[in-house]
Amino acid sequence: MAAAPLLWLAERPAPDAAESLTGIVAGHITFASVPVDEFFAPTDAVIYLTGEGLEAASQVPDPSSASVLMDQIDYTFVPRVLPTVAGTELTFHNGDSELHNIHTYAKGRRANRMFNRGQPPASTFTATFARPDSILVQCDIHSQMIAHILVLENHYFVMPDEDGSYAIAGVPPGRYQLTAWHEMFDRVSVPVEVVSGETVSMDVTFVSSGG
Numbered sequence: 001m002a003a004a005p006l007l008w009l010a011e012r013p014a015p016d017a018a019e020s021l022t023g024i025v026a027g028h029i030t031f032a033s034v035p036v037d038e039f040f041a042p043t044d045a046v047i048y049l050t051g052e053g054l055e056a057a058s059q060v061p062d063p064s065s066a067s068v069l070m071d072q073i074d075y076t077f078v079p080r081v082l083p084t085v086a087g088t089e090l091t092f093h094n095g096d097s098e099l100h101n102i103h104t105y106a107k108g109r110r111a112n113r114m115f116n117r118g119q120p121p122a123s124t125f126t127a128t129f130a131r132p133d134s135i136l137v138q139c140d141i142h143s144q145m146i147a148h149i150l151v152l153e154n155h156y157f158v159m160p161d162e163d164g165s166y167a168i169a170g171v172p173p174g175r176y177q178l179t180a181w182h183e184m185f186d187r188v189s190v191p192v193e194v195v196s197g198e199t200v201s202m203d204v205t206f207v208s209s210g211g
């Protein structure tokens with residue numbers, strides 16, 4: 001049927017029209033002081049937006065949220081920093097041949113249920129954090145095993161590239177708060193206004209050490 005593809009194309013909105021309804025927030029993250037620590041990396045930062053309207057817009061199905069995995073490989077949590085949206089089911093998997101232990105600690109005041117459970121080799125279990133939070137994950141058996149789960153309000157987040165550059169695309173127009181998180185620093189938060197079809201440039205500098 002030759003006609004079917006033509007019909008399908010005709011029903012799709014023009015890409016230009018769709019893109020002009022949203023804007024982009026982009027920039028670089030920098031560090032006022034660079035701690036000497038193996039856990040320091042720009043790629044471990046998370047840049048995210050909060051504000052009215054974003055949570056609803058974020059309900060659009062997002063392929064990246066279909067499966068969120070935290071693995072344990074060679075005595076390391078992979079990924080070591082995991083940003084995710086509140087209510088997403090997370091899968092914990094032990095890819096090592098030795099027993100690990102998943103012990104979570106809420107760093108915020110939100111009422112997510114924390115847990116502490118052993119994880120035998122090759123086993124899998126799931127957990128869901130319903131509220132935005134910053135959660136420290138540790139293995140009590142191997143003290144070097146540390147990870148962070150950043151539970152966010154919506155899908156408008158990104159982790160920077162190695163050079164610190166970031167871009168959050170497809171953002172509905174509006175006034176929001178842009179926040180930068182890194183485990184070694186205090187959060188930095190600045191207001192941004194997103195305009196249709198435009199890129200807002202916003203560089204962020206991490207200043208003081210996190211606690």
Ligand SMILES: [Cu+2]
Nearest residue numbers: 100101139142
């Ligand atoms: Cu372990």
